[in-house]
Structures are given as C-alpha cells and as structure tokens.
Amino acid sequence: MTNELSKKDDKMEVEYKVNGQSIKLTGNMVQNFLTNGNSKITPQETMMFLSLCKYQKLNPFINEAYIIKYGSAPAQIIVSKEAFMKRAESNPDYDGIEAGCIAINEDDDDPRYTKGAFILPDETLVGGWAQVYRKDRKIPTRIEISLTEFQKTKNGRPSSTWASMPANMIRKTAMVNALREAFPQDLGNMYTEDDKQEASETPKNASQASQGNITNINDLTKTKKEQIKVANDPKDVTPKAEDKKPVQKVQVRKPVNLNQLEKFEKEQKAFLKQAKEGEDDSNAETDESEPIEENPNQTELFDTK
Incomplete structure (x- = not known):
C-alpha cells in the first residue's frame, strides 16, 4: 500500500517560477521534506499543497508555505507572514x-x-x-x-x-x-499558522x-x-x-439560680399552709432578704449567623 502511494506521489509534479527562479515540486518532496506534524498527508492533501504553491507563486523551500498534519485531522496548509507581505x-x-x-x-x-x-x-x-x-x-x-x-x-x-x-x-x-x-x-485563500488552531x-x-x-x-x-x-x-x-444571610435572633433562658428556687419553694409551702389553716395572707412566711441581683453578663438575646 505504501509503495502504491509513493508511485502516486511521484506522478504529482508541478513546475513554476517565483521571482525569476524555477521551482520544481513533487509529491515525495512535499511528503518527506515539507510536511510537519506526526501523520502522513493523503494524496488529495498533497495535490492541494502543490496547487496552492503553483498558483500563489510560493516558494516552500524558504518556508513561504508548508503543510501540517496531526493524527486523522485534515491537513493545514500554512503560509508565512513574509509571503503575505x-x-x-x-x-x-x-x-x-x-x-x-x-x-x-x-x-x-x-x-x-x-x-x-x-x-x-x-x-x-x-x-x-x-x-x-x-x-x-x-x-x-x-x-x-x-x-x-x-x-x-x-x-x-x-x-x-x-x-x-x-x-x-x-x-x-x-x-x-x-x-x-x-x-x-x-x-483570500491563504492562511498563516496563527489563523487556525x-x-x-x-x-x-x-x-x-x-x-x-x-x-x-x-x-x-x-x-x-x-x-x-x-x-x-x-x-x-x-x-x-x-x-x-439575615441575622437570626434566638431567645435563650437564663441559668437557674438555686437561691431563687429555694425562695420560691418556701413561698409555695407558706401559701399552702395558709390555705389549709385559713389564715390571712399577711401572716404568711416570707423571705424578706434582699432580691438577688442579676449577673450583668447574662443576656436575653444573642446574634447567630
């Protein structure tokens, strides 16, 4: 198969002049010396490159044009900026x-x-x-x-x-x-390597x-x-x-004070005793001690995020 392609490349040949200089290109020249990349170009791609060089009067031997082929992707025919100028x-x-x-x-x-x-x-x-x-x-x-x-x-x-x-x-x-x-x-039909990925x-x-x-x-x-x-x-x-996010307000109970709880139990017993004996509330046993001050560090609310 490779030999058949080589014979086809041998038959592909163009000759033209660039600035008074004769240029002769064959398919084998393009395949072996003017192609970059990691794959072999097809006969169709070879002919396209030969035709472009001939009709656009490009000299590939001074890198005015070359061809790139990667994997199975179509080949890209590249023209240098100098050729454009x-x-x-x-x-x-x-x-x-x-x-x-x-x-x-x-x-x-x-x-x-x-x-x-x-x-x-x-x-x-x-x-x-x-x-x-x-x-x-x-x-x-x-x-x-x-x-x-x-x-x-x-x-x-x-x-x-x-x-x-x-x-x-x-x-x-x-x-x-x-x-x-x-x-x-x-x-119009010429592209540099920076025109295409x-x-x-x-x-x-x-x-x-x-x-x-x-x-x-x-x-x-x-x-x-x-x-x-x-x-x-x-x-x-x-x-x-x-x-x-909006700040949420969470209400928190104060810690239970044991002194206040003891006072509440005493008042509860006195009330039940008065109700049982029928005595006046004024004679009820009470705790006349000073009220316990709240801790200033305690708070009803605090912010959470």
Whole structure:
C-alpha cells in the first residue's frame, strides 16, 4: 500500500517560477521534506499543497508555505507572514500598512493603541490592530482583533511563542488579517499558522470562552479592567448587602439560680399552709432578704449567623 502511494506521489509534479527562479515540486518532496506534524498527508492533501504553491507563486523551500498534519485531522496548509507581505507589495495598488497592539491600564478610561509591539509594564495586552492602504481606495482597510480570540493554547495555556511574545504575535496576526481583507483576490485563500488552531492544541479555556460574547474593543476593555480591579483589590469581591444571610435572633433562658428556687419553694409551702389553716395572707412566711441581683453578663438575646 505504501509503495502504491509513493508511485502516486511521484506522478504529482508541478513546475513554476517565483521571482525569476524555477521551482520544481513533487509529491515525495512535499511528503518527506515539507510536511510537519506526526501523520502522513493523503494524496488529495498533497495535490492541494502543490496547487496552492503553483498558483500563489510560493516558494516552500524558504518556508513561504508548508503543510501540517496531526493524527486523522485534515491537513493545514500554512503560509508565512513574509509571503503575505511579498504578495501585497507586488500589487501595484499597495500603499503601505500600519499595525500595533491594544493595551489597557486600570487608571485610564480608554485603551491605548500602540505603534509596534511595545507594551508598558503597567499595561495589559488585550488585542491588536492593523490598517492597510491602497492607492485605489479612499478609506484604508482597518481591523481590530482580541487576544483571547486568536491566542493559540495548549492544555488551556498559551503556547510557547504566544506566552513569550504575545504582543508581537497579536500584531502579526492583525497584519495578516488586514492584508487578506485589503487584497482578497491575492490573499483570500491563504492562511498563516496563527489563523487556525492546530489539531494538537486544546480548545479555548473557560475564561477565554466567556469572551466570545464581546463584540467590540470597548466591551473587551471594560471586562478586562474589571478583572484587573478585582485581582488587585480583593475587597471589591465581598458579598453585596442583599446577598448576606439575615441575622437570626434566638431567645435563650437564663441559668437557674438555686437561691431563687429555694425562695420560691418556701413561698409555695407558706401559701399552702395558709390555705389549709385559713389564715390571712399577711401572716404568711416570707423571705424578706434582699432580691438577688442579676449577673450583668447574662443576656436575653444573642446574634447567630
């Protein structure tokens, strides 16, 4: 079976020119030298890669394009950012590009749009922006993207490149997306590795998924600032008044005083004796001792939570 596939790959061959240089590609070249991942690409995927390189004039030998295959998932054909820039610059209507990052500070109301990938230590990176100019258009093509939507993750955490240089990565991704929108005929079917999640990577974690309903950078900024405020000031997370449980009042009997109990028994006996003999109540035996004072530490009520 493997030999049959190899024969098919041998028959797959394209030849074209890139910047005056002749490029010759075969299926075996793609399979053995230009495929990344842990699985072998199918003949159909091989032909798709050969066709893309030929018609988009990409040179895979300098990493302008390559293919990734993990397990049984469909292969991904990846184009480098440099290839996007070369293709855009070769268009006679291309008139430049600007790009940067979007960052917020807890003390500022509005986000800061940086030029380049420089973020201050007291700022939090939330997204990237890019603006492409064309000579045949009055209005430039501008896009703004959020970090949570495009950041690549593994096991719920940013992948190594996104963790070490997130500002540079989100700026590059913004540039690619803006170039694709500005030149759909030239770049419409081309994707970089940051446009798609690799099969080996895990889905977005719960905190990132919660950002899915954010539709603009202002909503994202507000949400991120609230998260920063809570993280820096734990006092803000105390329960609201209406969330607290009502205090219950529990009535508690005082401890029995033995002296008072003895007095009560004496009065009870005197009353029964008078009732039996028919004597006046004024002659009843009573205890004329001073009333016993209550302990000031005793209380009728106490609060329980």
